[in-house]
Amino acid sequence: MKFVLLFLFLVMLAGCLPGTQNPQTALPPPATEESAAAKSELIQPPRKVPGRPNYSVLAEPRPSRPQEPSPDEVGDVLEHLHLADDAPPRAGHEGLTLLKDELIFDFPLVDNEQVRSYIDYYTGEGREVFARLLHRAERYIPFMRRIFQEEGLPQDLTYLALVESGFNPHAYSHAHAAGPWQFIQSTAEIYGLNNDEWRDERRDFEKSTRAAARFLSELYDRFDGDWYLAVAAYNAGGGRISRAMDENGAEDFWELCDNSSLRDETRNYVPKLLAVLTIVRDPAAYGFTDLPAAEPFTYDVVRLPEATDLELAAQLCEISTEELRALNPELKRWCTPPHAKDYELRIPAGSKSRFEKLYAQIPSDRRANYHRHQVAKGDTLSTIARRYNLRQGDLIALNKLKNPRILPLGSVLLLPLHPGMPGTAEAQRKSTPTASKTYKIRKGDTLWAISRRFGTGEKELRAWNGLTAKSTLRPGQILKVAKVKAAGKKTAAVKGERKIVYRVKSGDTLSAIGRKFAVSAERIQSWNRLAKNHILRPGDKLTLLVRDGNRS
Template identity: 50%
Template sequence: MKKCLFLILPLICCGCSVPSFWFFDLNREALITDGEKSVAYASQDAAVKSDQSGLPLIDPDYPAEKTDSISSEVLWAQENPGGEKTSEISRETAEDIALLETAPVFEQGEGNTVARDEIVFDFPVVENDRVRYFIDLYSGNARGTFKRWLERSGRYLPMMRDIFSQYDLPLDLTYLAMIESGFTDRAYSWAHAAGPWQFIESTGRVYDLHVDWWLDERRDPEKATHAAARFLRDMYEFFDGDWYLAVASYNAGMGKIQRAIEMYDSRDFWEISRGKYLQEETKHYLPKLLAALTIAKQPEKYGFTDLDYHEPLTYDVVEVSTATDLELVAELCGVSYEEIKKLNPELKRWSTPPAADKHSLRLPPGSSEPFLEKFLQIPVAERARYKRHEVVSGDTLLRIAKRHGIQVDDIVRLNKISNPRALKIGSTLILPLRQGYTSRPLDELEDDYVRSYRRSYTVREGDSLWKISRRFEVSEKQLRVWNKLGWSNLLRPGQKLVVSAAGAKSNRSNRQPTKQLVYEVKSGDTLWDIGQRYNVGTREIMNWNNLDHDHVLRPGDSLTLMVAPGHSG
């Protein structure tokens, strides 16, 4: 999942086929210890071993019933490792997230790498132990989840291939979206990356993807695909035509990969991934993509013989020049509200953005002409049935009602206000401008992102709480609380630690919009100090400015910050 400005987005990899395999728990990372070539897990119920290659092994004969029960453990929505509750999600979504975030730790290198020449690819595909590992994972214990990804690909790949062809990119690269999101447009990562191509906001802005309270164009499958194509093309050109380095930079960032090249004096992805500088997620990124491509090109060979591919995404497009409720759009098209929302995943609320001069709206195929015929007969003032109002000092329900020509009782009823005399400044009210209103806008005040959960890290030899806290920009106290460590400093290789805060749903209705400012670093400044001053996170500052964990601030440096209006530090 994307991490940093100018170089984000992740790719994924293939698999590995080792002679004999045992079950690998998708929800946990594995670590091969020095000495015994065994795998240590935080979980006591994962049956794991390794062979002479030093790779974690997957048992292909492990019963599906056990796989299902293990997969259900990923419902961290119900109870995560840190003991804090997060939002509930479906089993299918939990399994998607578990497979997307699978990150085993390999003790040894990738083994012998050979080119795949029996299948036609337009992207350089090779096979080695790491690629085979993910091939076996995707076609083995994670088979059900990967099957869903393959079937979902039918909806998006035709459009994505058409767009990639416009940029003269390998069409096989479109499978990057599979590894990024499992072709889920509402995917949202712990790093705040969103959409099928998993852009973070800062990188999205670079590639013309707009995000505000009303919409998130990172979720627009067509616009996001254009952005991903441009981003990959830029990385390919920067790395002088090396697709493997370009793909790795999509995950880790251009600067990170460039520093790895300089550190190891090599432009070979496999060589620079043997060292400790790159994170495991980046090392797996390319192998996952290669594995997915290998299976997708010949699914029958890997046992996927009953695929039911989704129908390609098709739609009409119309432009609306005024704020228009999607309930009205659905009525005029004769379809459900949910179908309109599904065709327009970038729209986060119940309406097209009120401040936009125009908005391109997707409609079911063949419905544009009858829609426009009816739509143009509706007065502009009647196209929006609701208005969002942010409470300011001096507001009362009576004043608000008079200003908009509506009834106080309707405001109270729709917003479920228990004490009409106590309005909280900064809170959001939905004003029903027409009779026959529903609670739909109130339901959609909250974002509908499908969030991944708390980031985890597998302890390695030589790690300490101090080192881990520095690496993930958190405090030792937070690590102790999240992982219930008390005052103990004892860590064991293979132990899994939670290294980020809980990923709960955010209620955006009470959040203020942000503005951009440029901060000049002063002597003695740290990212933590600056974050505290402007009420933003250090990781956000790093993402906005494409900074690595080891970046050193220097007086006079300029940092871009996204802060609440009126917050001058």
Template identity: 45%
Template sequence: MPIRNKVTLLDIVDNPLIRIPVFLVFILIGPLFLPGKVAADTPEGLEGFSPFPPAQSAGEFFFREEDQGMVCLNNEISQDEDTVISSMEQQRSEYVILASYSQNVLARSSIERQIALYTTRRRKTFAKWLERSGRYLPLIRDILKEEGLPEDLTFLPLIESGYNTAARSHARAVGPWQFISATAKRYGLKINYWVDERRDPVKSTRAAARYLSSLYDQFDSWPLALAAYNAGEGRVRRAIRRSRTDDYWKIARSHYYLKRETRNYVSKFIAAGTIASDPEAYGFNDIDYHRPISFEAVTINHPASLSFIARCAATSLKVIRGLNPELKRWCTPPNLRTYTVRIPKGMGEVFRRCFENASARDRMPRIPYVIRQGDTISEIAERYGVPQKEVYALNKGISPRRLRPGSMIYLPPVNAKRGRVISRPNRSRSVPYVVQAGDTLYDIAGKYRVSRRKLYALNSGVDPRRLRPGELIYLPYRD
């Protein structure tokens, strides 16, 4: 049964027809049943009650906040406060945030509007989000458990990104948790030309867990913490100060303190989580959930291209990119000696043998280029359609002011603009090759399985009897 249909003590007390009789009963017979300090409390104390989520408890327990902590109001329990708190934490429902809204009429109406939106106008989009959630929900849930956070926060990426690791907002927030750059770096995520760890489902979830924990420590309220996650801590503090209340739902009722997105944010989260936790109850009966992500992490001690990693893991480049969405380029960062990559589960031993037995050229293919008179790094990069950053990364220590004609540098094997092997400046379908000692055109044609006629045609100005080591020739490009 959906949480929104559960009847609690507060629902009864809120009924105006029986509120007065209930209060009189508590005044007259309350001391007979309530132990110690709580038994002497007046009915006004009921305003602090909240229903304990019933999903994991054997009976209905109700708690009230006291100066010393949470005090149990069930006279069958005779534990001290610390024991009660510990027991509550062990038995609490998995979805404590989702359940809490049922106590608040303001919250309930706002959340039900969002539920109606997700089940009607945005139904098709929400169904896609649910399908994609199957890939990441188990992973995120386990991490949040380890970090000691409520499990219903697992559904927060549902409204942030639809569990899309490549999601990017108009505010330049990136990844499943939609971190902006400054916040991501504050919580240890790396963002540079080669990687963007906001896209990494593991690292970004760890960072989000630390951030959410910090926000809860600041505001001592999950609605306020979630609002701050959306709008920033400063805006929420100002809203509290100006509204003179720390009740998120009262703040959100006014148009003066928070932007519309933040006023609706917590309602969207609870609505989305409520549906996702029981989709059949809301008519989502045919969801084709993606298979949960499964991988094995291996550490490599040399930079490598993603295509080589895929080959060693006996899988496709698409699979490797899907398991390592933080990698933005064609290879692992060349400036890092070691890097941990994810490969399909069970392929670790095969991958290690392949990687260790491969040559440096196989692991990190590079295209040699011989400097000509008048060349500059910027002109070479522009000519071949590759970023200057990659040229510098592949040629450590190179000085752009000291390029000597005849010296050799390396270019990335992929044209950044076209996503293909780089070609000659005249755009003929060919790739450069630097002649090695002992090479002949005949041997080169046989080694690379190319037609000698095509090889000679591409290098018509080259005397095959006078090939010099370091000289640049071109080979036909094959798809």
């Protein structure tokens, strides 16, 4: 019995000693298939991210979404941003992830051939333009980062606006996307961005950045916390990315690039962002030193109780109208929206007190230099709105009409038009024909054909005859077609010049087109009767007089 007890005691003692585990439990877990990222040469031994086999995070990963709240030429910029798309590398997508603990950045980076190709381009052939973009970024990035921080997003994602538009509020794509974050109309409406005859909030930096943050946040949640897929979906649409993943069984962005029919634009979209972030995290290392300091985007906000002329507001701030428009890029016309109550206008920082004091001294009827229309027999609100290409709602709000169906004969309506604009009486007086030459419209006539026949312009014909862009010509209608008193001779090509018609492309500007054909932007404006602040749209046609051999 003693021997039995001694034996049991020795067995129990042996179980308490180290180094006596079952050999099977001491073995490492079975090896799993390694991704290309794991096989890459890493700065530090990588730690695999569960469920994300195509890239590795160094040391302790930062959370993808923070838990704590922590004018150049657009055409050249966009052209350079997309120039390297022609032949992007298609192999070796996966790479090593770079995260430096000493830097306070919050978006995971991957280093691979595709990313390096964009780094090489932005630091090589595209260096000059990229340096201008970095300079412009300093103006907007600080308040954009604040907005993304408030929305709980990685602040690095603000540089996606550089990839989208080069931080230009007037960027406009062939897909009709507008603003620094390139919202199309349908998506803009979902996120509360208004676009009407008076303003396009897609062009407003603060409003569109807030909308972009919400959009990216929803995409992040939709793709289970994968920022690369969320960013790709910002470009291609969430539905398209989801379908591509289902069709190809892909689990992440790099695998999706290899196995699906994504457009090259979307394949290159994430690598572009990663290249940009790699450079901005240490610009000096890539030769971007001594960049000029950019003036920060700071301003005061004043609430305007009624529509106000921008020229007047600029005078009260002692700045130019162009400077005021730069602070309020959403505004399309010469005054603030007449239907908007307490419109928030941005003015230079430090000028609010003076502005409000001077503004209060200006009578209400002098805050906007409106055109006045005297109601004539047969006038209705709808006919007046059509004649001047206005919205009935704007007329009702501006004139505070209680019964829009009844317009007393001889009463005066205020119209949100500058005196002298096409269609107003002032404009017609300024452009009165020298003679009463007229033309009777025939079936099939167009205003363009009539203008060419009589050697004048469509704008002049509209002004002389009180027509708008939406007016319909009817057979038998009589038009005044004589030339204007002050109009100079029609531009004619001199010897050695030829006339061409140029179709505007996405990203074009007058200055860029002028350099291309060795003519000045001012001459292009003159030949095509364009306003100083005219915005080109893809598909517009411009008439140019160029010398043979001058196209660059």
